[in-house]
Amino acid sequence: MLIAGIVLTLKGQPPTEQLTSFVDPFIGTEGAGDVFPGASLPFGMVKLGPDCSDKSSNSGYVPGGVIHGFSHVHVSGTGGGPKYGNILVMPFTGPFQPGEIQSQPSNEQASPGYFAVDLTNYDIKAEMTVSRRVGFHRYTFGNTNERGILVDAGSMLGEHHCCGEAQQLIGSEIKVVSDTLIQGYTRVRGGWNKGGEYTVFFSAVFDTPAKSFGTWKGDTDSPEKASEYDSGEKTGAWFFFGNGSKKAIQVKVGISFISCGKALANLRQEVPGWDFDKVHQDAVQTWNKVLNTIHVEGASDDMKKVFYTAMYHAMLMPVDRTGENPKWHSDEPYYDDFYAIWDTFRATNPLLTLIQPNRERDIVRSLIDIYRYEGYMPDSRSGNQTGRTQGGSNCDMVVADAFLKGLKGIDYQTGYEAMIEDAEIPPGGNQQTDGRGGINEYIKLGYVPAEYEPKGKSPTLHTPKLYDRAGTRTVEYSANDWAIAQVAKGLGKKADYEKYRKRASNWPNLWRRQVNDSGVSGFIWPKRRDGSWVEDFSTTKAGSWGNFFYEADAWEYSFYVPQDAQALIDSCGGAETFVKRLDTFFTGPNYRVDNEPSFFTPCLYTYAGYQYKSSDRIREIIQKHYTSARDGIPGNDDSGSMSAWLVFNTVGFYPNAGQDVYLITAPHFHRAVLDLGDGKQLEVIASNLSEKNRYIQSATLNGKPLNRAWFRHSEIADGGKLRFVMGPKPSDFGKENLPPSLSDME
């Protein structure tokens, strides 16, 4: 069904290729990737795919797992308590056996905007495609048994998750409006972000009139009963269509977070007819368009598969819910499922700024609008509710990144207000949700002390423990402060610039020089309010919300000073010692590829003048950890964060997020053309590149020599040509003119 090969050639632009053919949505569905393999548009609100086995999978999907049905709202690449899995549709053959309807899968297929599987228990081929807010199902029944389809308004993922992160049903409603229309909703709270209530409304339109129907509430099935009102229980409905014929039965399910009426309007607007293949082709074209924003040459098909699947994964989340915000009415865009900014600010947001600037503009505007109406920008958010912060207030990085890169159409004055709110206003009872927990102490002491313990019973809180991320918070708050300082400078707020620039150098307050491990000394370490160090701690102690470090250990966090690598190098004893430390780190057990705090660490060699070592590390990481196999993503994809990291690094540079600086990490492709929008292109050429010739010998930018291993966004913002000459050995490239650090600057 897919159109292979070249579709269109625009004048002077690379041809629009059928790049969807290089996307395999199953990559990352095995191992720890947790990616969603079902049908979705880029940033699509409807993510239609199977919910399997015991519905404890974060994406709904379980390889080979028994299928309960296909639900319309999912997230991709996430951990913790599952969220969503709402409005489940399942075809079956009669009779209707409540609670028993499920099937073994066979012959699963997935491609952008399409998912198919044979339901062997019933001899049904299930296919699905999507528009932004509509799921389109096509069920072909293979035998002549009585054909049935159910719509379950009570189904969800993660009902039995631990740790207060289970989803809980508040209520649901179902109504058989006619023999071709079922409407209803599910209202749920909880999940990973311990969020309040969210409601998913639907209108399901069938192309074949039902011959009989029924509804259920709780354990009671009622044939011929047309509606079940919401009394806090699970409800659903089934249609029977009589005995089988070869003709498929199609169902379109409009989804809305506003109302059933809106769901129906969405359906009518986006998918007026019954042409499944047309909707599918539209989805493919939409994906092709965004995939074609990076055109690569000189890569194996396998590498292209890895690369374009990564691009695909980096564009599944956050979710565009513009027009679907039940909480306020504004003219701003609305995005949800930031899962979390802590993951995505490092690579995903900068990637969008580069190749989808209008999309990133809208995302930033939505974050600022959340601040307008709720008081803080979120670090994580899902189901219209801000969840826990992971560490710092990293929306600050996102706003600064957009500002410094000149992204237009954003109210930066209000964005700056929101950053100051993060930096100054204690979130109090919600110290785990909004802004910066422990901010008063950070301001007063210059670090979050070891005794820091957020108190309170807010339902979004974990049971408070000593240290609550005091280490992660201190280093990230320092980086966030530098983001604020730069925006302050750009907005002409000189005093603020000085203030936050100073605060950006708070991280050394937790640098304990005396700690030694594996020949390396100096680590970020827990310090008490009175200035004394905690002794009962180790360099390899990682943790989660309740601990000193979040999701990484002292080895990893002691490299997290993106705003001032030079000062970090000095603290570590100079460039040579620092490079040794990096070597020890990457060859030892403490580097974890799947861990965001270390995303930028390979680039740190470049700050010490060793660009080629950055390049080597990255090449090694990619070769070792990224493949086109189903377990080809290292760890949770984290809303596409792992994937965005790969995209940048294979193209040949990597952003220092929250700055206008890219580090050159060496291309994996002979040629890559990035579409920056408005007809602007950035061309990256690697002459002589081969597996052997992988070291940069020299570089030019727009024809002029580039004697440094970094460049500013402003240098390529209007497009340009970055040309590298590659060779078999490391050169002096990047030895001089080191990338900028805070402590170098005026």
Next chain:
Amino acid sequence: MLIAGIVLTLKGQPPTEQLTSFVDPFIGTEGAGDVFPGASLPFGMVKLGPDCSDKSSNSGYVPGGVIHGFSHVHVSGTGGGPKYGNILVMPFTGPFQPGEIQSQPSNEQASPGYFAVDLTNYDIKAEMTVSRRVGFHRYTFGNTNERGILVDAGSMLGEHHCCGEAQQLIGSEIKVVSDTLIQGYTRVRGGWNKGGEYTVFFSAVFDTPAKSFGTWKGDTDSPEKASEYDSGEKTGAWFFFGNGSKKAIQVKVGISFISCGKALANLRQEVPGWDFDKVHQDAVQTWNKVLNTIHVEGASDDMKKVFYTAMYHAMLMPVDRTGENPKWHSDEPYYDDFYAIWDTFRATNPLLTLIQPNRERDIVRSLIDIYRYEGYMPDSRSGNQTGRTQGGSNCDMVVADAFLKGLKGIDYQTGYEAMIEDAEIPPGGNQQTDGRGGINEYIKLGYVPAEYEPKGKSPTLHTPKLYDRAGTRTVEYSANDWAIAQVAKGLGKKADYEKYRKRASNWPNLWRRQVNDSGVSGFIWPKRRDGSWVEDFSTTKAGSWGNFFYEADAWEYSFYVPQDAQALIDSCGGAETFVKRLDTFFTGPNYRVDNEPSFFTPCLYTYAGYQYKSSDRIREIIQKHYTSARDGIPGNDDSGSMSAWLVFNTVGFYPNAGQDVYLITAPHFHRAVLDLGDGKQLEVIASNLSEKNRYIQSATLNGKPLNRAWFRHSEIADGGKLRFVMGPKPSDFGKENLPPSLSDME
């Protein structure tokens, strides 16, 4: 239509009188009362009444104002930005002229559960009655013009209010399901509590099939169009029924905060038929039942009117929304529209504890359940969202009042947890919403300092100002701490008791002895962090959220030490000086009868041994400020707070809320019988009472002499007989055995 006189006599109990005949819902609709005169059950979710003039009235009603229609959700006796006014129904005669449909009123009638008015523009008699969640309309058309009825899902009150307290439409939806059924909803945010979104769903069923119909969205009217989905605009629908006949057209409107399906279920469950008079009679009986919990004898009909209307007003709010909570599913009761606890904890909640213990139990349970799911009990709440605190965390008083009076069926362990949350956990960014703003400083310094300034941009915040209620907070936190101490003691938490008992004596930290005014010295005064007093301040400076005192001045708040009147008397220079101070206060300009902080102040004479002066003051206040006229309530009724104050004081005693103590204030009736539930009665008899014989000479409780002007709840909890002998002159009654104060106790 009302049945006059005595209905039923139970064995040994006072006869059930038709006490609704003494209720005039118009009392308090003129002047500043802001009470709602429409149809409601006790604590009823549906409050059906007219929305008038420019819809800027808090109750919807404006005396003589042009009527736009009758909407289903209202509050009573409130100030600030209006809330609700949702789902408006209006009859008219053709043609349909959008935006022009309104009428002058004539012949307004109101009684419990019933409202009627002639719409003179159209010659229509409009009548309405209610069940808990259903509004029942009966429209009798007086001429033969084409009869129409519209349902406006976009109408609301207070759209143009200032100060960030305006209501804002998020969206609405309407659907003409059949010629007798219209469904839809309105989603709104804002209003007095600056709340987030709430959604009011409805199902309107007509007894007469429409002959034609139409719908509108924004400014576009669409005849024959059956639905308007939610795109963020105002929507509505109209029905035409052809030319007139004498037969009335009836409409039942089921309301729900869950869904249209639930609204229809509510309608079918509560009002299955079309017998308007029956539904009206049921409402009257329900009111009669709750009014008959106090049976009074020996009062003029006018006094009875004042008294029973006050009882009526004290039972309009909060609103029983059990089964209608869209935010979580629990088995606990759910109440909304606490507007605010700061107003009602003083008299309304203690009144319910006494005569409607099951109702009060359910209210307390709902407050604790809000803590369970949201982290704090509310001080104010409306539209399912907690709004600003007025001063202290006065839910503590409500829980303590219930606990100390032995109210059964409440999880006091969790209630105590919620109190500790208030007392210990800084609400941070929401310092104006949850818990106790400035709690860290209160704990550290023993007072909230003058410089206290809640920072932050939370949408629920006013623009922060210096002093943010530091004075109100300090005195109320001290009183709240005593409430906690007493519960701690009862739960066997000895260390906590000692801790909070100590904190309950924090108020003198703001007592500035040197301030003099009108011969009186010593006032609560703003003090800085460093211990120095603010000089630029005055004893008569009252304010609101941004000021040192909330809604009262230093004269008033310097009497607010309900937990330790004895220490206050000492601070003021002893009993005689204190009584002079009270005299100066009550005869001067600073006492404001409509002001909750002074509700208890008349009782303070009794703590100095002058019961008769308490009695005199109260009698004077009632005679001066409470009448049966339409402006007969002094100031905002504040959700019935003014009314509950009157009920207690006319019966003859008044609670020290948050303690198990009542002060005897002298009866206004020869006999009052209070139904305490479970067949228990408290009889209050005033022998020889007359306008002249208004002083208590002696008292007995259950036949034994009562040599004190107060008693404990435990002394009357199982019922009892309180008998006073009245005389023409003050006696020694209450001179000895003064009521308990914290500083008297072990």
